[in-house]
Amino acid sequence: MLREQVLDQTLNILEQRGLATMSLEYVAERVDVPLNELRRFWPDAEALLYDSLRYHGEQIDVWRRQLMLDDSLSAPQKLLARYKVLDEQVRQQRYPGCLFIAACTFFPDPDMPIHQLAQQQKLASFEYTLALLQEMGSDDAEMVAQQMELILEGCLSRLLVKRQLNDVEVARRLAEDVLNVARCREHGALS
Numbered sequence: 001m002l003r004e005q006v007l008d009q010t011l012n013i014l015e016q017r018g019l020a021t022m023s024l025e026y027v028a029e030r031v032d033v034p035l036n037e038l039r040r041f042w043p044d045a046e047a048l049l050y051d052s053l054r055y056h057g058e059q060i061d062v063w064r065r066q067l068m069l070d071d072s073l074s075a076p077q078k079l080l081a082r083y084k085v086l087d088e089q090v091r092q093q094r095y096p097g098c099l100f101i102a103a104c105t106f107f108p109d110p111d112m113p114i115h116q117l118a119q120q121q122k123l124a125s126f127e128y129t130l131a132l133l134q135e136m137g138s139d140d141a142e143m144v145a146q147q148m149e150l151i152l153e154g155c156l157s158r159l160l161v162k163r164q165l166n167d168v169e170v171a172r173r174l175a176e177d178v179l180n181v182a183r184c185r186e187h188g189a190l191s
Contacts, residue, residue, distance in 0.1 A: 010052040015094045075132040083172035098156035139186040
């Protein structure tokens with residue numbers, strides 16, 4: 001049994017079926033591993049969920065770092081690259097809505113480790129956006145970063161519920177509009 005295979009399959013289940021339907025039994029069946037072997041590493045569904053979200057967060061962090069180092073893309077292209085990835089995922093019938101938010105809703109105690117993971121992921125996303133906006137010389141980069149993150153969160157939340165590709169395009173265009181307004185403000189066109 002490969003840990004990554006189990007975690008990838010668990011993420012796939014979460015994206016397609018949601019958090020409420022996930023169980024160790026279902027994951028064991030999908031990865032064709034005896035349940036008792038899964039329980040050696042993850043004693044319950046909550047442990048598997050936590051490990052899957054941690055793994056997912058690491059994947060996102062690696063993707064962001066690679067994107068930051070990609071000199072072939074401009075800062076605005078790097079900011080909008082999220083929507084290209086979301087578009088590709090939805091076209092593959094994967095709905096990567098914000099699994100961190102869904103998990104926090106399912107486990108509402110703010111002291112749970114899942115909430116800490118969610119906070120870390122949200123902060124890392126904000127810092128990524130802010131760094132790129134500062135690189136662009138954006139006026140009031142912190143406020144624009146908050147707006148960009150809110151658009152992304154809205155898109156991810158809608159994907160969890162509606163699962164419509166069009167929502168990704170709407171969010172991308174809205175994020176693009178926010179960037180354009182920020183550029184206009186930066187150059188005094190809106191004063």
